[in-house]
Amino acid sequence: MQQRVTMHDVARAAGVSSATVSYVLSGKRPVTEETRRSVQSAIDRLGFSLNPVARSLRTGRSMMVALIVPDISNPFYALLARSLQDELRGREYHVVVCNTGAQLAEEQALLREAMQQRFAGVIMTPFRLSTQAFEALRSAAVPVVVSADIAFGEVDLVTPDAEDAVREAIRHVADSGRRRIGVVAGPRDATGGDPRLDRIRTHAAAAGLRVSQEHIVHGEHTRAAGAQGFRHLMRSRRPPEAVLCVNDVTAVGAMDMADRLGLDIPGDVALVGHDDIDFATLVRPRLTTIRYPAHEVGRIAALLLLEQIDGRSDPRTAYVSADFVARAST
Amino acid sequence: MQQRVTMHDVARAAGVSSATVSYVLSGKRPVTEETRRSVQSAIDRLGFSLNPVARSLRTGRSMMVALIVPDISNPFYALLARSLQDELRGREYHVVVCNTGAQLAEEQALLREAMQQRFAGVIMTPFRLSTQAFEALRSAAVPVVVSADIAFGEVDLVTPDAEDAVREAIRHVADSGRRRIGVVAGPRDATGGDPRLDRIRTHAAAAGLRVSQEHIVHGEHTRAAGAQGFRHLMRSRRPPEAVLCVNDVTAVGAMDMADRLGLDIPGDVALVGHDDIDFATLVRPRLTTIRYPAHEVGRIAALLLLEQIDGRSDPRTAYVSADFVARAST
DNA sequence: CTGAAAGCGCTAACAA
DNA sequence: TTGTTAGCGCTTTCAG
Numbered sequence: 001m002q003q004r005v006t007m008h009d010v011a012r013a014a015g016v017s018s019a020t021v022s023y024v025l026s027g028k029r030p031v032t033e034e035t036r037r038s039v040q041s042a043i044d045r046l047g048f049s050l051n052p053v054a055r056s057l058r059t060g061r062s063m064m065v066a067l068i069v070p071d072i073s074n075p076f077y078a079l080l081a082r083s084l085q086d087e088l089r090g091r092e093y094h095v096v097v098c099n100t101g102a103q104l105a106e107e108q109a110l111l112r113e114a115m116q117q118r119f120a121g122v123i124m125t126p127f128r129l130s131t132q133a134f135e136a137l138r139s140a141a142v143p144v145v146v147s148a149d150i151a152f153g154e155v156d157l158v159t160p161d162a163e164d165a166v167r168e169a170i171r172h173v174a175d176s177g178r179r180r181i182g183v184v185a186g187p188r189d190a191t192g193g194d195p196r197l198d199r200i201r202t203h204a205a206a207a208g209l210r211v212s213q214e215h216i217v218h219g220e221h222t223r224a225a226g227a228q229g230f231r232h233l234m235r236s237r238r239p240p241e242a243v244l245c246v247n248d249v250t251a252v253g254a255m256d257m258a259d260r261l262g263l264d265i266p267g268d269v270a271l272v273g274h275d276d277i278d279f280a281t282l283v284r285p286r287l288t289t290i291r292y293p294a295h296e297v298g299r300i301a302a303l304l305l306l307e308q309i310d311g312r313s314d315p316r317t318a319y320v321s322a323d324f325v326a327r328a329s330t
Numbered sequence: 331m332q333q334r335v336t337m338h339d340v341a342r343a344a345g346v347s348s349a350t351v352s353y354v355l356s357g358k359r360p361v362t363e364e365t366r367r368s369v370q371s372a373i374d375r376l377g378f379s380l381n382p383v384a385r386s387l388r389t390g391r392s393m394m395v396a397l398i399v400p401d402i403s404n405p406f407y408a409l410l411a412r413s414l415q416d417e418l419r420g421r422e423y424h425v426v427v428c429n430t431g432a433q434l435a436e437e438q439a440l441l442r443e444a445m446q447q448r449f450a451g452v453i454m455t456p457f458r459l460s461t462q463a464f465e466a467l468r469s470a471a472v473p474v475v476v477s478a479d480i481a482f483g484e485v486d487l488v489t490p491d492a493e494d495a496v497r498e499a500i501r502h503v504a505d506s507g508r509r510r511i512g513v514v515a516g517p518r519d520a521t522g523g524d525p526r527l528d529r530i531r532t533h534a535a536a537a538g539l540r541v542s543q544e545h546i547v548h549g550e551h552t553r554a555a556g557a558q559g560f561r562h563l564m565r566s567r568r569p570p571e572a573v574l575c576v577n578d579v580t581a582v583g584a585m586d587m588a589d590r591l592g593l594d595i596p597g598d599v600a601l602v603g604h605d606d607i608d609f610a611t612l613v614r615p616r617l618t619t620i621r622y623p624a625h626e627v628g629r630i631a632a633l634l635l636l637e638q639i640d641g642r643s644d645p646r647t648a649y650v651s652a653d654f655v656a657r658a659s660t
Numbered sequence: 661c662t663g664a665a666a667g668c669g670c671t672a673a674c675a676a
Numbered sequence: 677t678t679g680t681t682a683g684c685g686c687t688t689t690c691a692g
Contacts, residue, residue: 006669017679022671029672032677049446053386054669057684062383064394064426071412072427073608078408082401085429094447096394096424097402099415116379117424223608252612278403278553282582284614336685347663352687359688362661384685387668663692668685675680 005048014042025050056118065093065305066114068124070102070221074249075277076294077125080147083298084123091306093120102187102220104128115140121305126152127190143308145301150192154315156304158297162199162322165290169272169324170203172288173242176330178270182215182240184229184250194218196246196274215240219250226253227260234261234269241269242330248273248280248289255283255329270330274322285328292322335378344372355380386448395423395635396444398454400432400551404579405607406624407455410477413628414453421636423450432517432550434458445470451635456482457520473638475631480522484645486634488627492652495620496529499602499654500537502618503572506660508600512545512570514559514580524548526576526604545570549580556583557590564591564599571599572660578603578610578619585613585659600660604652615658622652 011018016035023029024039031039042048056062065088069077085095096119100106107129114122115136121143126133134153137144145156173181181204185197197216204211217232219225226245230253233240245251251273258265265271265285273280276291300318307316341348346365353359354369361369372378386392395418399407415425426449430436437459444452445466451473456463464483467474475486503511511534515527527546534541547562549555556575560583563570575581581603588595595601595615603610606621630648637646 004669008669018669019671019680020678023678026671030677035678051387051669052447053383053392054684055671056383057381057387057668057686058670058672060684064424072402072415073405073409073412075403075405075408078405079403081427082403082429085402085427094426094428097411097415097427098424099412117382252609255612279582279609279612282585282609282613334685338685348686349664349688350662353662356687360661365662381685384668385687387670387684388686388688390668661692664690666687666689668687670684671682673680673682676678 004051005046006051007048010039010042010046010048013046014039060118062118062120063093064096064117064119066096066098066110066117066119066122066124068098068100068107068110068114068122068126070125070127071099072097074221075279076247076249076275079277079294080298080301083295084302087299087302088306100127102127108133111137115142118142121145121309123147123301123305127187129191131191143305145304145308147297147301148192149195151317152191156308156315157317158301158304159317159319160292160322161319162196162290162292163203165322165324166199167203167206169244169288169290170200170207170209172324172326173244173270173272173330174207174209176266176270178241179209180215180238180240180242181209181211182233182243183211183217184226184233184243184245184254185216185218186246187220188218194246200244221247221249223249223253223256226250227257228253230254230257231261234258234263239269242272243269244272244274246274248275248277248287251287251289251329252279252283255287266328266330272330276325280325281327283329288327288330289325290322291325292320296320334381335376336381337378340369340372340376340378343376344369390448392448392450393423394426394447394449396426396428396440396447396449396452396454398428398430398437398440398444398452398456400455400457401429402427404551405609406577406579406605409607409624410628410631413625414632417629417632418636430457432457438463441467445472448472451475451639453477453631453635457517459521461521473635475634475638477627477631478522479525481647482521486638486645487647488631488634489647489649490622490652491649492526492529492620492622493533495652495654497533497536499574499618499620500530500533500539502654502656503574503600503602503660504537504539506596506600508571509539510545510568510570510572511539511541512563512573512599513541513547514556514563514573514575514584515546515548516576517550518548524576530574551577551579553579553583553586556580557587558583560584560587561591564588564593569599572602573599574602574604576604578605578607578617581617581619581659582609582613585617596658596660602660606655610655611657613659618657618660619655620652621655622650626650 007018217229273289280287337348461482547559603619610617
């Protein structure tokens with residue numbers, strides 16, 4: 001185990017003070033070309049590299065950004081994570097991934113921890129956290145960006161602009177003569193209700209279609225919950241002729257179930273997802289969906305976070321446009 | 331922006347020294363019940379929480395573990411990440427996710443950085459890094475676990491035990507009368523060659539089947555590369571009757587291409603994947619594959635890493651058994 | 661059982 | 677243009 005090389009060692013080897021070494025590295029103060037070179041050579045010779053922990057302690061700023069999501073193995077969040085990291089890498093930030101399992105206790109614990117850890121920032125998709133939980137973060141002056149369908153307090157938000165897409169989806173479904181719309185919605189106790197469900201209801205009503213109460217099922221955003229919800233819908237007295245799902249993962253679960261029930265999609269029932277994750281084009285029939293590009297969400301979230309780190313303090317909302325994509329499941 | 335509460339503040343409020351506060355927190359020294367309580371009450375009253383950066387600087391140990399993978403948006407790695415984090419959470423470690431894009435330069439840079447950052451440990455899936463690159467890490471005394479099909483120096487390894495599974499896959503394919511085996515293999519310049527390809531060749535030969543050179547294509551472990559490789563195979567003079575892919579993601583790409591070429595699976599050609607990621611059961615036909623459970627890989631990697639952190643220094647290899655799963659694509 | 665104090669490696673005044 | 681130095685907040689030895 002080799003001994004750690006410190007700035008002091010470099011300074012001695014180069015015959016300068018450690019401050020000069022620091023300034024050579026940071027460029028925050030002019031340095032003679034000559035000393036710069038001798039310091040650089042000492043750095044190379046000794047294999048020195050700056051200790052980021054010491055730097056963080058001193059400056060009070062860490063280079064760690066926390067990404068708090070329900071489940072990184074959900075393809076939407078995985079892609080979001082990838083995109084986020086790509087954007088942040090250029091500024092030398094690292095991404096710490098935390099999974100909440102969409103559970104309130106974990107959301108609280110991880111958010112609290114993110115404050116204590118003094119992360120450079122937090123990007124979070126909350127599900128059950130109260131909107132006011134973020135006020136504490138603000139007072140702790142930790143930059144935060146929320147990725148969600150509703151606003152969480154006075155905090156930066158990345159959110160879908162999906163009105164047109166949902167309107168189009170409803171029209172598309174109606175055009176094929178389907179009247180009864182079913183919805184595989186999110187959990188009943190999610191914070192701020194279920195904006196995706198609300199949008200569907202609104203535009204269905206505008207198109208003169210019914211979304212009767214018995215055609216709405218609530219559940220987690222998982223494949224299993226999607227299957228279960230879909231079964232429930234299709235077993236109702238008059239099953240829906242089209243089912244819209246809160247996201248693609250639940251829609252895939254619905255397809256699992258359609259298969260098991262011997263139902264043909266779109267023959268017996270049309271199916272619409274949300275997000276257009278990679279394998280929406282992979283299932284058969286290919287999934288009609290509302291594209292909400294995780295890649296873009298990650299990119300925008302990174303941008304907003306960096307702006308905050310750089311000093312902006314007024315909260316912003318960024319709308320990422322969601323588009324209707326008709327494929328074979330409708 | 332509220333002022334940070336330090337141990338010193340707590341100490342003053344409780345009328346003790348900061349050392350005592352530290353010991354109350356760590357329990358590394360006996361403390362009177364009375365002082366313990368007064369310290370605890372001061373902590374609660376002031377809302378104190380320990381600064382992990384200062385602690386890390388002092389102890390020289392961080393609570394960050396780096397996960398270095400080609401692409402976190404690949405479902406295999408996403409699930410590995412999830413599992414890893416679940417296992418590590420109990421010990422208060424955080425997981426920093428780094429994507430290399432399977433590129434040598436990134437692999438090198440991130441590994442180097444992981445050393446400099448003084449992460450508590452590194453879990454990595456290298457693709458093009460030389461096996462000796464890890465020796466430097468060893469001398470830096472950073473715990474490392476590699477997840478790969480080949481050994482990388484004297485380092486802990488989690489690797490598939492897939493001999494039986496591949497033998498079975500080959501037999502399964504042969505039993506349906508298919509003789510010509512094609513392989514969508516990994517990149518030609520991957521470190522240590524391509525063990526998955528080698529296994530296929532070995533067991534094909536043992537079963538009296540031919541894997542001719544023109545029926546082997548090399549490419550990245552991506553959906554696009556899988557599609558391209560598959561097309562190349564199916565356009566050869568005498569196309570293979572069965573194609574084995576280096577992983578499920580490439581197999582899915584092959585299915586994309588089969589679709590486009592109007593080829594029926596398994597009618598025109600049988601298809602076998604590797605890993606059994608979540609959506610192997612989602613494509614139609616369902617993908618026959620060799621299950622290599624990412625979840626288990628993550629769990630074992632976490633275990634090995636924690637052992638190293640706790641002091642073990644002799645390198646270990648953990649075999650995770652891979653099993654053949656016959657589905658509809660063969 | 662408790663306190664005093666050194667110092668982890670760095671940055672950024674302040675001085676020269 | 678460069679050096680000196682005071683900490684950042686914690687842990688841990690050494691005294692008491």
